[in-house]
Every structure is written in structure tokens, then in C-alpha cells.
Amino acid sequence: MRRIAVLAEGYFNWQDAKTAVGILRYRSDTVVAVIDSTNVGRDAAQVLGDPDGPGKGVPVVANVSAALAYAPDTLVIGIAPIGGQLPAVWKAEILQAIAAGLDIVSGLHHFLSDDTELAAAAKRHRVTIWDVRRPPDELAMRIGEGRAHRPGSHVAYFCGTDCNVGKMTVALECAREAKQRGLSAAFAATGQTGIMIEGSGIPADRFISDFLAGGVEGMVLDLAERFDWVFVEGQGSLLHPAYSAVTLGLLHGAAPDLLVLCHEAGRSHIRRYQVPIPPIPRVRAIYEEAAGWLKPASTVALALNTFGMSDAAAREAIAQAQRETQLPTTDPVRFGAGPILDALLAAV
Amino acid sequence: MRRIAVLAEGYFNWQDAKTAVGILRYRSDTVVAVIDSTNVGRDAAQVLGDPDGPGKGVPVVANVSAALAYAPDTLVIGIAPIGGQLPAVWKAEILQAIAAGLDIVSGLHHFLSDDTELAAAAKRHRVTIWDVRRPPDELAMRIGEGRAHRPGSHVAYFCGTDCNVGKMTVALECAREAKQRGLSAAFAATGQTGIMIEGSGIPADRFISDFLAGGVEGMVLDLAERFDWVFVEGQGSLLHPAYSAVTLGLLHGAAPDLLVLCHEAGRSHIRRYQVPIPPIPRVRAIYEEAAGWLKPASTVALALNTFGMSDAAAREAIAQAQRETQLPTTDPVRFGAGPILDALLAAV
Numbered sequence: 001m002r003r004i005a006v007l008a009e010g011y012f013n014w015q016d017a018k019t020a021v022g023i024l025r026y027r028s029d030t031v032v033a034v035i036d037s038t039n040v041g042r043d044a045a046q047v048l049g050d051p052d053g054p055g056k057g058v059p060v061v062a063n064v065s066a067a068l069a070y071a072p073d074t075l076v077i078g079i080a081p082i083g084g085q086l087p088a089v090w091k092a093e094i095l096q097a098i099a100a101g102l103d104i105v106s107g108l109h110h111f112l113s114d115d116t117e118l119a120a121a122a123k124r125h126r127v128t129i130w131d132v133r134r135p136p137d138e139l140a141m142r143i144g145e146g147r148a149h150r151p152g153s154h155v156a157y158f159c160g161t162d163c164n165v166g167k168m169t170v171a172l173e174c175a176r177e178a179k180q181r182g183l184s185a186a187f188a189a190t191g192q193t194g195i196m197i198e199g200s201g202i203p204a205d206r207f208i209s210d211f212l213a214g215g216v217e218g219m220v221l222d223l224a225e226r227f228d229w230v231f232v233e234g235q236g237s238l239l240h241p242a243y244s245a246v247t248l249g250l251l252h253g254a255a256p257d258l259l260v261l262c263h264e265a266g267r268s269h270i271r272r273y274q275v276p277i278p279p280i281p282r283v284r285a286i287y288e289e290a291a292g293w294l295k296p297a298s299t300v301a302l303a304l305n306t307f308g309m310s311d312a313a314a315r316e317a318i319a320q321a322q323r324e325t326q327l328p329t330t331d332p333v334r335f336g337a338g339p340i341l342d343a344l345l346a347a348v
Numbered sequence: 349m350r351r352i353a354v355l356a357e358g359y360f361n362w363q364d365a366k367t368a369v370g371i372l373r374y375r376s377d378t379v380v381a382v383i384d385s386t387n388v389g390r391d392a393a394q395v396l397g398d399p400d401g402p403g404k405g406v407p408v409v410a411n412v413s414a415a416l417a418y419a420p421d422t423l424v425i426g427i428a429p430i431g432g433q434l435p436a437v438w439k440a441e442i443l444q445a446i447a448a449g450l451d452i453v454s455g456l457h458h459f460l461s462d463d464t465e466l467a468a469a470a471k472r473h474r475v476t477i478w479d480v481r482r483p484p485d486e487l488a489m490r491i492g493e494g495r496a497h498r499p500g501s502h503v504a505y506f507c508g509t510d511c512n513v514g515k516m517t518v519a520l521e522c523a524r525e526a527k528q529r530g531l532s533a534a535f536a537a538t539g540q541t542g543i544m545i546e547g548s549g550i551p552a553d554r555f556i557s558d559f560l561a562g563g564v565e566g567m568v569l570d571l572a573e574r575f576d577w578v579f580v581e582g583q584g585s586l587l588h589p590a591y592s593a594v595t596l597g598l599l600h601g602a603a604p605d606l607l608v609l610c611h612e613a614g615r616s617h618i619r620r621y622q623v624p625i626p627p628i629p630r631v632r633a634i635y636e637e638a639a640g641w642l643k644p645a646s647t648v649a650l651a652l653n654t655f656g657m658s659d660a661a662a663r664e665a666i667a668q669a670q671r672e673t674q675l676p677t678t679d680p681v682r683f684g685a686g687p688i689l690d691a692l693l694a695a696v
Contacts, residue, residue, distance in 0.1 A: 013605060063559055097637065109489065109556070109558065141457065143590050144589045145590075146589035146622065147625065149640075152635060204557060205556070206558050207556070208457070208554055208555070208556065208557070209553050209554070209556075209560050209591075209593055210553035210554065210591065210594060213590050213593060214590055238596075239641050240493075241492045241493070241561060242492030242558070242561050243561070244491075244561065244596050244642075245557055245560045245593045245596050245599050245600070245639070246558060246593065246599025248593050248596045249588075249592065249593025252589060273494050274494065275494065286641060289637065290596065290638070293587050293592070293634060294623060313651060
């Protein structure tokens with residue numbers, strides 16, 4: 001069991017700190033402090049806007065020095081900034097953590113272990129730097145083969161209208177629900193936060209384009225040999241001006257039988273872009289169309305992210321989306337993943 | 349002007365030696381020899397099956413030693429094998445070329461300049477190693493912005509039913525035809541051979557997935573500032589089990605106004621895969637659908653690769669495809685790119 005300090009300086013909010021929030025939600029027992037000097041004095045749950053939610057009781061502190069009071073053994077770089085660059089001011093903080101004997105876990109595009117100064121410091125202080133976005137050697141240059149999964153296995157892909165709508169969370173909740181029901185199920189991580197939570201996976205957006213589908217296919221083929229259900233974390237959106245390639249590579253590489261569509265209630269445009277999100281039934285048709293170029297997949301449920309709404313408003317938004325899409329719809333974080341898992345089980 | 353020896357050992361045929369064939373066709377005045385010990389004694393054009401075609405008069409020799417008789421100053425790695433690995437037996441040949449003072453140009457995924465032995469040899473003999481598949485620094489980590497091109501510019505994307513059907517060639521022929529007509533036109537290279545021919549470009553399949561659309565967008569925005577017509581070389585196919593992500597990243601990053609669809613007459617399946625190629629009108633609809641998720645683009649012409657057919661059979665295949673698709677159709681290598689350029693000009 002790790003004792004994790006999460007570095008999220010200046011970014012620790014629900015929208016920007018995907019990694020920090022994900023780790024607080026699924027590895028919360030291991031987080032001893034969050035570092036963000038702009039939010040000192042409250043606990044992490046309060047900062048995230050849900051006092052009883054992830055991060056309850058986890059102190060927010062000003063810097064690595066202050067975090068050391070809570071005896072961490074690991075520093076996680078807890079944001080995934082656009083472009084994946086390491087904010088320059090953080091390097092001194094990371095060096096300080098290394099000097100204090102902490103292992104470093106990073107999901108940035110720029111590999112910390114390739115930084116000669118950080119690498120030398122890690123060697124000197126005998127700590128490890130794990131760049132979770134570095135593709136695993138055995139899959140980094142695998143060519144997609146279009147191979148069929150083990151008969152009897154079922155692969156579900158969790159696709160989204162946009163980035164940051166909750167695809168990873170929905171896949172994790174479904175995997176948890178399936179395991180609680182005694183099913184043989186695996187969560188297939190495809191992003192830095194999912195990989196940190198799961199301990200393994202495919203950093204899809206960091207793969208060389210030529211090998212993306214092949215890498216994902218390799219991971220899914222392996223999981224489908226060992227589990228009856230494979231829940232593949234989706235990335236990006238087919239509608240995203242920057243990341244649609246990542247999405248299609250995952251979709252074709254994972255070759256799912258079933259799709260779960262994820263959306264945030266009220267989001268009308270691709271975040272940070274001018275691109276409008278079409279009506280949900282149209283987005284569903286787009287994913288089924290693109291999957292179907294190689295292998296048919298049908299959408300069985302809609303996961304609606306209702307973060308920040310009242311329970312009553314959330315229920316109304318879910319009911320409305322269900323009417324619009326004719327799909328079983330829920331917010332699995334708020335109301336549990338049962339209806340989504342039921343829909344998956346009913347489809348096979 | 350370079351004096352190029354092309355290393356294509358064991359792979360020098362029309363299907364496997366894309367890079368060699370492309371260089372022979374568009375930089376033929378600079379090629380002094382092709383290396384392939386399995387085809388010694390004929391000239392390159394004879395080996396490729398068209399005695400009056402690209403490579404006429406270019407000797408095929410057994411190894412680097414034999415090529416040195418023709419006084420090359422550059423060795424081009426003239427194949428793009430699946431996976432991009434350097435065949436092990438070639439390394440000694442490359443070291444010999446370096447020792448003889450030749451610059452090295454490679455389109456392999458494995459960067460030769462990262463090989464310590466090759467890099468040390470290059471330094472010792474004061475030659476350069478150009479890995480054309482290494483993304484250019486200024487575009488390697490650019491995030492797609494979804495920015496509009498300069499008003500008045502026109503961007504055409506050359507898409508294909510499969511890999512290796514002639515997308516690069518068609519785009520190059522259209523660019524050449526446009527320049528001959530006095531138009532302001534640029535060829536935007538997106539693959540290793542196109543980059544070698546053009547001297548610059550985006551190695552799309554080597555980009556990190558997250559930055560593919562952004563890198564292509566950056567190149568196209570720049571070219572559209574300086575030229576009225578930008579002809580973007582397509583890669584892969586939206587139907588390809590391994591490479592569809594590369595294709596969608598290019599399509600969304602280039603954000604074309606117009607599409608030219610490329611197909612090889614008689615090809616029924618994705619090469620090396622079990623995936624059937626749907627009827628051409630369906631492939632056209634797939635590309636227009638995918639482009640339209642972000643920006644509408646219409647298909648204006650079909651380029652049909654009729655390599656290996658008689659002129660009469662080629663004319664019949666073209667006529668049949670034109671009837672089936674209702675698109676202006678020709679083989680621009682055999683009959684000239686005029687009708688395709690006419691269709692592009694008529695569409696704006």
C-alpha cells in the first residue's frame with residue numbers, strides 16, 4: 001500500500017485535475033495529501049465541491065515541504081495538462097520530493113525519467129520514476145492484426161461525446177459492479193489515470209499512431225483470454241478536432257461487441273473548441289457507424305454525468321436523456337452502475 | 349542534386365518497395381543504382397514490370413560495394429516494411445556506406461540516428477543520417493486547434509480504399525499538373541516517401557497519437573497561407589484494422605474542402621487482412637461521413653490505379669468505375685491528372 005502525495009498545484013479542481021480526482025476516488029485510502037497552494041486550508045473533497053465525496057479528510061497543502069509532514073512515499077503528478085508538458089515551476093518541487101526519498105509517478109507526455117537532472121537525482125536517492133504514459137515495450141510497436149477475441153468473452157467500449165465526461169469512471173464503476181456480482185471482469189486502462197489506478201494499461205494517446213490499434217488489440221486479446229468481460233476505457237471523442245484519431249484507433253483496436261455511451265448533462269460543445277455536440281442519438285449513430293466499418297457493435301446504455309446537479313435535477317436529466325435515446329440511462333457515480341451492467345448482460 | 353543509391357534488398361518489387369518506386373518516379377534523375385541482390389542484371393524499370401517506366405537505365409546491383417562503382421553520395425533505405433523495423437542484415441551494408449562517405453536517408457520507424465553504432469560511424473565519417481520519420485520539432489507536440497484555413501485557399505485530401513493504392517502518386521501528379529497550368533499549388537507530404545521526394549512534411553504514422561491532427565493542421569495552415577491549392581497526401585484507410593487512426597487524424601487535421609478517392613482496380617480486400625473493401629460509393633460515403641463530423645468535404649473525383657493492365661483493360665475499368673460512382677475517373681499515372689484537376693477546379 002502506497003502513501004501518495006498528489007501534486008496538483010494551481011489545477012486542483014474537478015475539471016482540470018482528472019488524475020488527482022480519479023486517484024482520490026479509486027485509491028483514496030492511499031492518498032495522504034494534495035498539493036495546491038491556491039486551496040490550502042480545506043480538505044480535498046471540499047475543494048472538489050462535494051464535501052462527502054472523494055478526498056474527504058485528505059488535507060490540501062501548499063508544497064512538497066508541507067506534504068512531507070504526512071509521510072508520503074510517492075509523489076503523483078496529479079494533472080494531465082493539455083499537451084502534457086511539465087509546468088516549469090514544478091521541477092524544483094519534484095527534485096525536493098526525490099531528495100526526500102519519494103518515488104515519482106507521472107502521466108505527462110514529457111517523460112520525467114528522460115530528464116537528465118531528474119533521472120540523476122532519482123538514481124542518487126534510489127527512488128523510481130514511473131512514466132505511466134511510456135508505452136509498454138511488448139505492445140509499443142505491435143501492428144494491428146484484426147484478430148477475433150476468445151469466443152465467449154465480451155468486450156465493451158466506453159465511448160464519449162467529448163473528453164472529460166467520465167468514460168474512465170463509468171468503466172471502472174461497471175467493472176466494480178461486475179466483480180461484486182461475481183462475474184469475471186477486467187478494466188482495460190487506456191489513459192494515464194486509469195493506468196495509475198489499475199497498475200497497467202495502454203497509454204493510448206502516447207502511442208505512435210501506426211501502432212495504436214495494434215497495442216490496444218494486444219491488451220484486449222490478452223484480457224479476453226483471461227476474463228469473460230473486458231471493459232475498455234475510451235478516450236477522446238470521434239468529434240474531437242485534436243483527438244479523434246486516438247478514439248478511432250482505440251475503437252478499431254479494441255473491436256468491441258458492445259458500446260456504452262458517456263455524456264455530461266448540459267455540455268453542448270466540445271470543451272475548449274467551437275464544435276457543437278450533436279444530439280445523443282446522432283453521436284450514438286456515429287460510433288456505431290465507425291465501429292461497423294470493421295465489426296458491428298451496438299450501444300446498450302447511456303451514462304450521464306450529472307456532477308454538480310441536485311438529485312432531483314439529475315433524475316430529471318436522466319429521464320429526459322432516456323426518452324431521447326431510448327437507452328437505459330443512469331449516472332453510475334450517483335446512482336450505481338447496476339442498470340448499465342444489466343444492459344450489458346442482457347445484450348449477450 | 350544528389351546521387352542516390354537505393355537499398356531495397358530482397359524487396360524491390362512494385363508492391364513492397366513503395367519508397368524505392370516513388371523516388372525512381374519523382375527523383376529518377378538522381379538515382380544512380382538500386383541495391384537488390386535478387387534482381388541483379390536487369391535495370392530497375394524492367395524489375396518493376398514496365399521497361400519504359402520509372403527506373404529505366406538505372407542499374408540493379410548486388411550490394412553497397414557494387415553500388416559504389418556508380419559514385420553515389422547518398423544511400424536511401426528504399427523500403428517501408430510493415431512495422432518499420434530495420435532488417436538486421438542491412439546494418440552491415442549501411443555501415444559500409446557510411447564508411448564510404450555516403451549520407452543516409454531512412455524512413456524506418458526505428459531511427460537509425462538513435463543507433464549508437466550507426467551514429468558513431470556517421471560522426472567519424474562526417475556524414476549525416478536523416479530519419480525522415482522523425483516528427484519535426486515545431487509540430488511534434490502541437491495540439492489540434494480546429495482553425496480555419498486562409499480564405500481563398502483550397503485543401504484537397506487524397507483518401508484511399510486501402511494502403512498502397514497510389515494516394516501519394518495521385519497527389520503528386522495533381523500538384524505537378526496544377527503547377528504546369530500556372531496555379532499556386534503545394535504537395536503536402538505525410539509519409540516517408542513523400543517527405544523524401546518533397547524534402548519536408550509530416551510523418552503522420554510516426555506521430556504520437558495525441559498530436560497527429562495538430563501536426564497535420566499546422567503544416568496545412570502554413571501551406572494554405574502560401575499557396576492557393578494544397579494537395580494533402582492521405583495515409584492508410586478508414587477501413588484498415590491497423591491504420592485507421594492515422595487516416596482519421598490526417599482527415600480531421602487537414603480539414604479538407606475536397607476529397608479525391610484513390611483505389612486500385614480489382615483490389616477486393618484490405619491487403620494482408622481479411623477485411624473486404626465495400627463498393628466504391630460506400631467508401632466515398634464513409635470518408636464524407638467522417639470528414640463531416642467536423643467539416644463537410646465532398647468527393648470530386650476517383651483515381652483508379654490500373655497498374656499492370658493493358659491500356660484497353662484500363663480504359664474499360666475506368667469507364668466501369670465512373671458509371672458505378674458517377675465521379676470523374678481516371679488513372680493519372682497512365683492518362684494524366686488533367687481530369688482530376690479539372691474536377692477540383694470545377695468544385696470551388
